[in-house]
Amino acid sequence: MAAAAAAEVEKMTTRKKKLVIDTDPGIDDAMAIFVALRSPEVELLGLTTIFGNVYTTLATRNALHLLEAVGRTDIPVAEGSHKATKLRIASFVHGSDGLGNQNFPPPTGKPVDQSAAAFLVEQANLYPGQVTVVALGPLTNLALAIELDPSFPKKIGQIVILGGAYSVNGNVNPAAEANIFGDPDAADIVFTSGADILAVGINITHQVVLSDADREKLEQSDSKYARYLSKILGLYYNYHRDAYFIEGVYLHDPATLLAAVDPSLMTYTEGVVRVQTVGITKGLTVFDTTKKRYGEITAWTGKPTVKVAVTVDAPAVVEMIMQRLTTDD
């Protein structure tokens, strides 16, 4: 009996985290996908695609291409929604092909015959409470999954969101961060859905910088992941130099992926997040720390709380990313 219990404990502690990455690849998305593939703690169930850095069709093509580039065609790709209210594509950050204007040949594989939202609902039903979705683009697919199955928020294990700018300016405009701005209505649905949510904003990811020295190390590494990334990083570096006046690039997506793998890399505070969906502050994430009892009912009152990252061990995150990308399987 004791042995059986011990075996069960062993199974629990060695069980890999089941992840689905909802992604708009994207240069830092490529890094995040590769870090996931190099993470022994992770079982990658699939990729779902979304517009943002590129249109959804290209996101699907790039997701398939990235998996082919590193020999992981065993991982399914489900294509996501093509539409938000108004599409804004960040080709100025990632290039018109989304992968540093390298114009790679088209992938040979195809997405599964199922929408991203249906794939997400299916995985949540297959492994209730065990699937973590790492959402690296606008939250349209997740909002559609909730529409498809209102019990999705309770069945999904956790949703780790790269999205929002908490007490700092946005990166689209002073109000809004790109992923939330991409579909603010979807974001508000997801944030107030009651799912177990961990949000990582650009107040965190702007602390996680890949320096020029790190880039050189990547270039010197002969891991297939580092070799691939070295090809596509140039444009992303140029963008950061021009837009942010920094030598280095922000590791938004891989940092968020690692928060899903090891939440102890960040600290969090809990409260209610609502998203502004109209006007000049469209896409603004407004966080109520629930520290004050307001005199009247507000749009935040009684809404489910989420965890928002407030600090990050940035050197540890960068080191983990570098370690995983500069070694091979």
Ligand SMILES: O=c1[nH]cnc2c1ncn2[C@@H]1O[C@H](CO)[C@@H](O)[C@H]1O
């Ligand atoms: O200046 C920008 N405008 C639009 N998108 C950006 C910018 N910088 C980075 N990203 C992309 O949006 C997410 C983080 O907000 C990341 O996925 C990043 O690749």
